[in-house]
Amino acid sequence: MSELLKVSNLSISFSRYIQGLRKSTIKTINDLSLSVNSGEIVAILGSSGSGKSLLAHAILGILPENAICEGVIKYKGNIIEQKDKEKLRGDEICLIPQSVNFLDPLMKISNQVIGEVKDKEDEKRKRINQRKIFEKYGLDKSVDSMYPFQLSGGMVRKVLLSTALLSNPDLIVADEPTPGLDTKDVEETIENIRKMKEDNKGVLLITHEIDVALKTADRIAIFYSGYVIEINDTKNFLSPSTLLHPYTKSLIKALPRNGFILTKGIQPLEDVKGCVYYENCPCKMNICKNIKPILIKYNNAKIRCHLYNREV
Ligand SMILES: Nc1ncnc2c1ncn2[C@@H]1O[C@H](COP(=O)(O)OP(=O)(O)OP(=O)(O)O)[C@@H](O)[C@H]1O
């Protein structure tokens, strides 16, 4: 298993004018570090509005103009800047987008999936490839000539997924591939993501559905208030006792009562001086109020909590 993607100390912030006068910077993602190997699925689990799509867009190089991005992103061992991202995007690194707006409503499905073609030969090759992938993911020939509005939610998701796989990428960033789908379509999507892993691709799966993360991922990174607070093997999520962070433990203790969905309301707040979980933490200590813990390695996991201040 080789390391495909390595994100180190990534922060994303936005400048805003408060009441039209004072300029303030709001950090949405703080000091985020994680990696994805080939043949591995890493889930990043965070509540709605916590900056998950921004992470995906930072990797793909499609952040909005007003975003300020710090930190280092490496792909296959090399640092990638905006220009490199543009080259890799749609080729080696592909996005399964969260928003169905990525589809053009006025264009037939197969035409937009294929995109630009160089000549007749190129078009022929791409059409054969597109049909093969559509077939693999259960989209029959009639879909090719349909318009997006004619597709069900589940079919749109399959089109987005197949499109991402068209160029046979090594790394796939799947941004919320399951919301709005019925149980059967969710199961199918989970199965399709597993297929990518079998094909030795690396998958960064962004979701707020714990169940989807538990069923697919090898490792899960927990995102809380703009910070990754724990990265652990999925098998350790079976019981709170094998997890590290008090928030992660409480999350798993609450299952399945909370319906496997992260509760709303954990938004990136104005950054606090100490630990972001201080107010709610049942294990808080004096140090937690004013000093921010850093993400450290702990056995095979990573943890951002003062209860664990030594690497083991
Ligand atoms: N262009 C922008 N300008 C200013 N702030 C922005 C911009 N884009 C995003 N944000 C801020 O970043 C936050 C995170 O957005 P993002 O879409 O990444 O969240 P998310 O975790 O993907 O949420 P969801 O689960 O709803 O998809 C938003 O709540 C918003 O406050």
Ligand code: NI
């Ligand atoms: Ni999102």
